[in-house]
Amino acid sequence: MVGEQQRPHAAVACLLFSCYLTGCLSMPDPRQREALIQLEASMQTGGQMVLSNAEQRLDSLLFKMKQEEMTRPECPPTMHFFKARHLIRTSPIFSLLQKMPKGGALHVHDFSMVDIEWLVKNVTYRPHCYMCFTDNQSIRFIFSSQLPKPLPHCSPWTLLENLRAKTINTTDLDNSIMGNLTLFTDQDPETVYPSQDVVWDMFEQTFLAVWGLVTYAPVFRDYYYQGLTQFYMDNVMYLELRASLPEIYELDGSTHDTAWTLKTYQEVTKQFTADHPDFYGARIIFTLHRGVNMSMMTGGVEKAMKLQRDFPDIMAGFDLVGREDVGKTLWYFRDALSLPAERGVTLPFFFHAGETDLEGTEVDQNMLDALLFNTSRIGHGFALHRHPVVRDLSKKRGVAVEVCPISNQVLKLVNDMRNHPAAALMSENHPLVISSDDPAIFGASGLSYDFYEAFVGFGGLRSHLGSLKELAINSIRYSSLTPKQQETALALWQRRWDKFVSENAF
Structure with a gap:
């Protein structure tokens, strides 16, 4: 069964902690020490995942690979991705991750998904x-x-x-x-x-440079199809794309409106899934830049509500994009963002929040405000470890954090992936999904590079095949798909996972 798990022995845990805290043992008991280690291991992402015999064999192989990887003179997660990329490409772990069915990519931007x-x-x-x-x-x-x-x-x-x-x-x-x-x-x-x-x-100049290429109608269709192809070739079966839905132009200078753009996404997605039956599909999260004024934001939210009504199958929800540190906060736009609830309209939010190291500022409150606006997921959430109330609230509500390791490093939030805040979130099994944000701009592709950084960098020797399995399952469980669609997608993913394990568990 997908995601089958075992429960830790709470009574034993309480007894062990009680003995530890009260000092009831004059000499630590090795058995109790081992039990505590196992208890902590069970709390991490994938820690309660029950592995089949074949999965256990593959897990043993992965562990040996990781031991060798982490003793290399140049360990890729300790280096900037631009310096580490060629080392990652030669890694047997990376080769295995490329073959692994990774589920969905839930945080990818429209015009940075295709190889440059x-x-x-x-x-x-x-x-x-x-x-x-x-x-x-x-x-x-x-x-x-x-x-x-x-x-x-x-x-x-x-x-x-x-x-x-x-x-x-x-x-x-x-x-x-x-x-x-x-x-x-x-x-x-x-x-x-x-x-x-x-x-x-x-970073922003690259988007401006590519704009005139990808908003040309014939290219727009081909670009999106190629983007789906590249993620599919990296064993990603579902995509949620942040898209600005711009006016698309023709050779004579005439333009198409936002509805045409979204309808084209829908048509190309249908064509791609028809061509690739084991690809589940894609949905669009409409985005507006956080640098706009209140009037434009109000208009954007109203447009999003209309698109949500007219295109419920392809339209997943709404988000704000752009550099968080210099942009307007979610609270600044609270009147506009409250419109759906005031009008009784369901418009799911998928807010970028916490992509900052500016502690204690108004920007640093974006994650709390995202939760107050009932965001479905938190984009990046890099600053979450500094906010225990927000962290606990997001965990209780099941609001997953979309972690984009390479993006956070390239945009200078973290140097060494072992020190990424998501390492602590993984250790307590906080809801997480791994995604790639803007892979083409970072010199990456698909999802495997980011999975590598998360698995080897965040997880160290403790993360294992169960961690990878749960992260893949999370990408469907925390997607915008309906419960019934998730069930279908998980069954499709499970078949691919079983095939992957059987082909690689020697």
């Missing part, structure tokens, strides 16, 4: 693609049947087809373009990105 090389090699080679260079050394793109109107603070538009024809080394040009669409660098990342301000500025 595909975007450059495929999309920028299409006809009518223009490029210009901005004053701050970034780039912008647009598809047009004629020379586009000039952009402020940008060089004159250049047709890429003509530029490549004049360029001796197109590989260098393509690599230069790719460098503008990702944060990944072969240089020392600490030198290239010395502060959160610098890395966030570059």
